[in-house]
Amino acid sequence: MHPRGATLVAFCDAEGGVDRNRRIAKHLSKCEKCRNQLRRIQSEKDKLSAGAAIPAMDSKRGLAGMLSAITAWQGSPTSGAASELKGRLRRQIETYFGSPAVLAVERPGIRAEELLGKASQILEVFLGPNAAEAVRDDVFRGLDWAGPAGETRR
């Protein structure tokens, strides 16, 4: 049986007791639908807390700041998070395919998001979509990464 939305919110906030959370975590390990719902809840929570944290600013200045941040991110593809992401992806490819496979997937100077796309594709084909998604989650765990579409993972 799928847990209700309110239960998942409580789970997100680490409320509801250890046993209950363990049961929900066990269910989440098997249920992609609930994992997606949990992710949605988490991202909404993140957005809300980000909205609350950022002080009101001038829209022109805010836009300029955002554009300069994008430019800075695009200009420095080997930033800390990007290189960490690349390292993690390399390790995953090595684990599931082997070291020579990394050379086949990664060409010199490849951007992190490009490597992510390639690695995701190869993992999805050979490992299956659910397992590949779990690998992606593992790669992003604890990583401060702002993807090209503005997607932020923590």
Add this chain to the structure above:
Amino acid sequence: MTRKTSLEGIESAPRWIVMFLGAYLVVDLLVFYLWSAAGQVFSIQGTTDSTSALSVTGMAAVDLWLCLVVLRSFPAGAPLRPAWMLFTLAAAARAASGVLAQLLGTNWLLNPLVWAGHARSGLIEQIRHCALIAGGPVRLALLAAAMLAVLRIMRRFGFWVRPSATDWAMSGIVGLFTLCRFGEAGAASLAGRPIGLENWISLAGLPILCVLFLEAMLLRQSVIRMGNGLLTRGWVALVCGILLTGAGEVALWVIPHYSQTLPLAMFGALIQLPIAAAFALVPAYQVAAQRRAIKPASSSPEGLAAGVPALAR
């Protein structure tokens, strides 16, 4: 990123298969040693006429079950699904062949056809032939088709390598063996000696075995290009299974030409289980890799899956 070795759960299937195979080989070799030491005073019984032994049928059933688990993880439209579908059908053909041959294809007390008085009607013989066809040419054809699908995917991802001289030489040996078998059958036919249906069934599988062997050589090259990862171990097992099948066929044909004293039935039994185990290891390694992905090393000791927020953990 260390993880403890465990024999629990479906992800430990490769270890169980290897352990069972090791125990079986040790017992088999011990019996062979005792038989040789005792001056071959007692007879060694093997299964009749190349049908699968119970242990081989059991391994084929494990193979089928693991294939079904893997097949479920590849939804419709996934590139590798057709290949896994064919691997599953090949495993099903082997399991069905074993069950038919062991349960309905032999004159033994637990065969319901024997109770019903069909023992002399030729039905049992027909069932046994069906079992041989399913476990022989049909299974090999399914495997060859599955291998082709896998090789196409490998090529798409840049793991394709042209066959080397060694690959051609190895495939040539099996090709030569096939020609010898056909030549032998042709000569027997010309001399007026009858060729049994079982021989024809065996001969029908040989051209497919040649194709399969070449595919195995190509897969071997692709696997070398990939490396030694969790997923590639399954493909290595597949290559080993096909190589052992070819080597077993060649050995079972060559040995009687040089020695009449060696127990062929025992050699047949000795080679059949490693082959079945190698094929069972293909889905077993795939399942192990998938389970590892779903339960990463960085997760909590309870093995909670990905997707659990750090806060909640």
